[in-house]
Each structure stands twice: as C-alpha cells, then as structure tokens.
Amino acid sequence: MNYKMMGRFCGRILLVEGVFMVPAMLISLFGREFASARAFLWSIGIILLLAWLLMWFGRGSKKKFYAKEGLACVGISWVVMSLLGCLPFCISGAIPNFVDAFFEIVSGFTTTGASILPAVEGLPRGILYWRSFSHWLGGMGVLVFLLAITSAGGGDNGFTMHLLRAESPGPNVGKLVPKMRKTAGILYLLYIVLTVLNTVFLLCGDMSLFESVCTAFGTAGTGGFGVRNDSIAGYSPYIQNVCTVFMLLFGVNFSCFYMLLIRQFKAVLKDEELRLYLGIVAGSVVLIVLNLKDFYGTLGETIRHAAFQVASIVTTTGFATTDFDLWPGFSKAILLCLMVVGASAGSTGGGFKCGRLLLVLKSLRRSVRKVVNPQKVEVVRMNGNPISEKVLQNTNAYLAAYVIITGVSFLLISIDGFSITTNISAVLACFNNIGPGFEMVGPACNFSSYSIFSKLVLIMDMLAGRLEIFPILILFSRTTWRHR
C-alpha cells in the first residue's frame, strides 16, 4: 500500500471540502447567524489543518499506484470527508449528537437524503445550505472533481481510471475523451449547466433564490434533502413538475448528454439503457395512476403525484409531494421495486442501476437458452457491442454482494424491534441512496428513532451503496492492509 500517496490524496480532498465550506459560512454570516458562522469557521480551520498535515505526511510520495490503492483511497476518503463534514452540525448545536450528525452528512454526501431531523425549517440557513450542497458534491463525486481541476498527482498515469471507476456508478465505466482531466471536466461542466438550468426554472416558479439553489442541489445530486418540513408538497404544481423533469434528467447516463452535445443523436435514441429507464418510468406511472383511481380529486393531480413519486424513487432522489405511505398496496409494491432498480449507470442516482439490470437479465436469458440448447454459443450484447465475460462476472458478483449486504443489514437493524416493512424499506432506502421508505421511515417520518448501532449500519449501507460496494468492502478485507 502506498500510504503516502493515499495521505496526499485525502489531504487534497479535505482541502476541496474546506474550500467548499466557505460559501456556507458566508451565508451564515450574511444571515446574521453568528453561532453557525463560528461553527463553520472552526470546522474549516480543523479541516484545512488536517489537510495540510496529511499533505505534509504524503510529501515526496512514490507515484506507483494500483487498483487496490485506488479503491481503498476512494473508500477512505469518503469516510474521512464525512467524519469532518459533520463538524458544523455538531459545533453549531444543530445536531448535538455526533452519530446523528455523521448520519446526516453521510446521507448528504451519498445523496441519500435520509434525515434524522424531525423539522428542518428552524435550522440556520448556512446549515441548510451545507446539507443541500453535500448532495451536489457527492452526486458527481468529489474525486471526479479533483480529477477535473488537477492532474491528481498522477501526471499521465492511467491509475486515475481506477478512481473514476470506483466513484462513478455503473458496470462498465469508460472515458469520454482520451484525457482523464478533460473527461472529468466535461462531466462537471454538464452537471453545473444542468444545475443552473434547474435553478432558473425554479426561480421562474416564484421560489426564493435560497430555496431554488438548495432544491436544485438536492435534485442534481439526486439527494432529497429539502428546506421545508413537507419536502416539495407545499410548492406549486409548476415547481413540482419542474422537479419531476429534472430528477429524471439527472437519472440519465451523463454520457448520453455528451453524445447529444457532439451531435450523435442516433446513438442516444438507440441506447438500450435509456430506453429501459424511460420504459420503466412510463410503465410505473401508468400502473400507479390506474391503481390510485380516485385517490386524488382530479386525474391531472393523480398523474402529477404519481409521476413525481416515481421519478423521485427511481432516480433515488427521495423528495415527496404526498405521503405515499398512504397509497394502496400495489402502488407501494411498485415503488419498492423501483427502489431496487435505481437510475442509469453513469448518472448521479443510486440503486442497482438500469444498465446492470439489463446485463443481468440478458445473461439470465442466455443461461436459460443454454439449458435448452447446451451447445449454443452466445455473446451478450449491449447497444450492439459484445460485452466481455469479465464485465458479466463482475455484474453477477455485484448482484450477489448487493443481496447479501441487504440481507445482513436487515437482520442487524431488526434488533431494534420495528416492523419488517419499516426495516426492509429502511435498508433499501439507505443502501440505494433514496431517503424515505415506508411506515416508520416513510416520507412523513424520519430515521431518528433507530438506535446508534442501527444508524451505524445504515451509514455503512449508504456509503457502500454510493460507492458501489467494493471500495467500502475492501476496507474490511485483511489482504488490503497486508504487505503484498
């Protein structure tokens, strides 16, 4: 393990975090919330000091860096970033308990949006901003940001590929252009443009600037922290529809946007994952509308709520315009399935990912055909390109890890004695980075009733879900820490 290099890396990430905390401090300062401004100042001081120490420790590191270090580095840096990111919550007294604050910021960085706060409207604005901004930073990934602004110390090395692979979701992550720095730059540019567009559309709906920006951050990262107690329910139908559209946009693979930009419209139209994603959304909306029947006054209102909730769950955002826990059983079942499916690969959303689902279904179909016709040789294709067996194997391994982690987490948090629906939906909501689940953790409730142990389990789930399991899993493997 190249500890020095990893130290340097974590140092840089903390530096980025510290710099990004400055706007939150300024907002507190201008809002005359001096207590929270002081909390931010202290946090920034501590973070920068630690960043400097880590970079000092990592000076003169060797450039050699391999897959193992890359993965471990991503895992560790996310944990460290979260441990320090929750300092403003603790110091300002907004969330006095450290584990609660840790839960809240992990939920923010992993774009989960699960909260332990019963009410957010009374919180200082700086704190609210930091909560929402953590979604934005975590959505595209802080390492990708680092790759975009520096050469990450690797110069022309290819190891940065491991970092991108570890932090960008999807079974088959590739670069858009030959240079890593440009690729990361393009991703962030698209992300920023879409976020700004979202803010502008929200502003057109007479939302205040602060709320627009925070809501846009929550949407862009597919996070789900709102600035009001009732999430998006209190806003006008126009704003709700804007949110629906942008949530769906942020759940699309960003390489599709890049393809549009370089005028490869055909490739986007024929993209199988995009088709599956949109198909799932459309199908779910129709089924839920049919199932809800007269639940709301008008058909228009039903469609609006159904579309919003489906978009919110499938992209793993977790906003809500209505308490879907009160919906009939079939509609809830559909939402539960959507929780697992998740958004597209290469988007800011979480979940198992449509692309992976497609690969699993296709390799399953192949296996079935092989049973009928054992001599048949078949290659799994996606968008017409053959998929290598290695990718398929990884996808299947991912499925196995996904199921096992869900099961184990479910068992562990069941110790608290809540109902099965509550527990299973809590695990799914955290592991897939959604936010609200059903019953005790439904959209109208929160996670504060869980014990500290359960919260820690859920924190691990959120991190594992965001980083696609392996970067977190290898931190627990002994071979990672052994010398060669």
Added chain:
Amino acid sequence: MKIIIAGDGKMGATLTRQLSAEGDDLTLIDANPEVLESSEERYDVLVVQGNCASMDVLKQAGVKEADLLIAMAGADEINLLCCMTAHSMNPRLHTIARVRNPEYMNQIYAMRGMFALSMSVNPEKQVAEEAARLLRYPGFLKRDTFARGKVEIVELRLDEKSKLCNVALNDMNSIVKCKILVCAVLRKGNAVAPDGDFVLREGDRIFVTAPADTLTLLLKNLGIITRKAKRVILCGGGRVSYYLARQLVSSGVGVQLIERDEERCNHLAAILPGACIIHGDASSQFLLESKGISDCDALVTMTGLDELNVVISLYGTNCGVPQVITKLGRMDNTDMLDNLALGSVISPRELCCNTIVRYVRAMKNQTGAALTVHTIADGHMEAMEFLVDENTRHCGEPLKELRLKKGVLVVCISKGPRQEIPGGDSRFERGDTLIIVTDRERGIYQLNDIFE
C-alpha cells in the same frame, strides 16, 4: 494534439509512453482487449477494440477529429489499408505507417502517394543503417548525427585501459588534442550533466559531441585501434540482417550470415548474392568457432530473441571480437544489461520512436521545430538540433551572459561549413544551427524554450 495509434504492440506501447508523457490526446486501437486493458491502466489514454482498418472502428476512435494516425499493426498491408481508409474519412489527417517488408522498399515512394502516407517508417531498416554506421567507425557504442552529418554525438565506454580514466574534464584537452565536449556521463544507470571538475571513472559511458571530421583523430589520440571491419558475422537471418548484409556487401565487406531455418536460408541466398549464407544454429559455440569467430572483425547479433542475442554477444566478446553489436527488441531495462559486455546495443523501438516523435513535434509547431531529435544516455537525456531564425531571442549575445534553464546545455554551434564547440564567449547568429542537450523532463519544443 489528437493522435490515434493503431496497433498496441511493442512499438505502439513505446510510442504511447513517449507521446502521453508529451501531453497528447491518445487513442489506441487493437484487436486484443487484454493489451488494451493493460495500456489503459498504465497511461491516460482512450482505447478502442477492433480492426484498425475498419471504418466503424476508426470512426469510434474519433478519426474525424484526429490530427495524426500512426499505424503500427503487425502486418504492413493492414497499416497501409488503415492509413488509406482513415485518410479518406478525414483528408486533413496526417498518417504514418510502419512498412517492413523489404519487397515494398523499392516502391515506397510510389506507395506514399497511393496510400496517402505522410511518412513511412521501417524500424528494421533503421537498425541496419545504424549498425552499418557503427561498423564504419569501430570504437563507438552509439553515434547520432546532427547538422547533416557534420556533427555527431558518440558514446564511449571507459574500460580500465582507457587514457581518460581518473581525468577531470578540464584536463581532457591535453589528451584528446581536439575540440570536443562531454555532454553527458552515464554512471551506474544515472545520467549526469558534468561540469569541468567532473572526474571520469572506469566503467563510465560518456557522450561526446564532436565534429565528424575529428572522430578519427579522437579515436587515435585515445589509443583505440580502429581497423575498418573487413569480415563480419551476422547472427539471425531476419529483415534487419538482410538490410545490413546488403549494405555491407555493396561496400565490399565480407559477410557471413547464420540462420537456423533452411527455407529462409535458400531465400536469403537468392536475394543476397554476395553474402555467405550458413544454415545452422547461431547459438552453437562449435558452429561459431568453425566459422572463425575468434578472428572476425565484428559480430552482429540480430536474431528475434533478445536472450539469444545477449548470450551470443557475450560469447563473442569473450572470444575477443573487437566490435560487437547487439539488437534488443523487447528489453526495456538497459540498466540491468549495463554491466554486461554487449558492445553497442541497438533498439529498433527507440530508433523508430525518435523518428515519429520528431514528426509529431514538427507538426505541433510548424516553425521552429527541432530539425533532429535523438535520445541519448539510455533515454535519460535528449539531444536536439534547432535552427536559429528571426524569432529566436538573444542572437549575438555571448553564451556566458545568457540565462539558460537548469540542465540545458548548448553543445555545438554550426555556422555554415564551420562547427564550433562553444565556450563562454561563443555566440549564435540567425541561420546557425544549435545542438542542445537536456534531460528528458525539461520539455523543450522550440529554441526559445531553453531561456529562463
């Protein structure tokens, strides 16, 4: 610059390393996904799997936006087809193809037009030319020419009998009695840019800049016996040997060529009338002895196996062959081989890579690009030749008053027919050419880059 490299073999990988270090946008095409994966992990490049002559694959690799295509696939025909196809898709594209088959060499100029090649490279032919040049001046391990052959940077190894051992560079002139400049010393794998007080030791490999006409004098004053090779043994009957044998035979040198494959021997005998083709295993000591290895003038090992070349060369040195030349195709780590008595080591990859890098740099800045680029000191340093033009700063100022970047050395100023090894009072004028030696990381792309 956007560059596509078709074929990720030995040559392709060397180019990738070199060009990605220069900051170009690289896309690699290869049919084998495994080599692509390892390249992707090592360098910041985009990879595309497929046949490089197929339009779909080229399109996927972004040929429409590319500036340069370098075709390094295994077969000449694929390289030619690849360049032709790519050029038809993007007429602005520059193309470089590796063409190795000797049967195409006579028609290479015609083919450049037919297949839209901007340049063709033939690593084996370059190796043969390099070997032939070394054979002309025994005593030097490596020779790189500048200023149209008027100046050379030559490599010498100091053995225990050398007159230069334990001599400081300032005192060297009394021994060599001609104007030369030591521009780099390789000691135990580390390259050093020496100053006047630097003391040479046994085992050092020194790189000397000298006008071409002083080389004979230099060798004489150093006490190195130079007898022009009259009888040369070539091991291995590949393409390199063919080119070399043809060149040697035409200049009247006796050539014995040992090849293992009988059919290949018959073919060589047909196309090389003046050479003595021997069918046998070049690694067999008995065969080498019987062909008179102990009294030949030079031994050149050019089989396809690096290990075999090393072993045969060691044996040759042991037998007291005055000049040994070894070809190493794959081996990267010359540090490890440094202590072995292999004579001159020639690497086709390095030679060919230099040619292409020179072309790429010339493309990047059409004016002011280096006229010649050679890597010296096992790739640790680079020697470049530039023309002083109207854009060059500090014309006519004495060198001692210029502030050059650290690690940059002006080793020669050519003023028309006259070559000057510069001192502090030397100055350059428009129209002169300068030879600069610098370490690899410096990134000198045009002459003005050398100034602080």
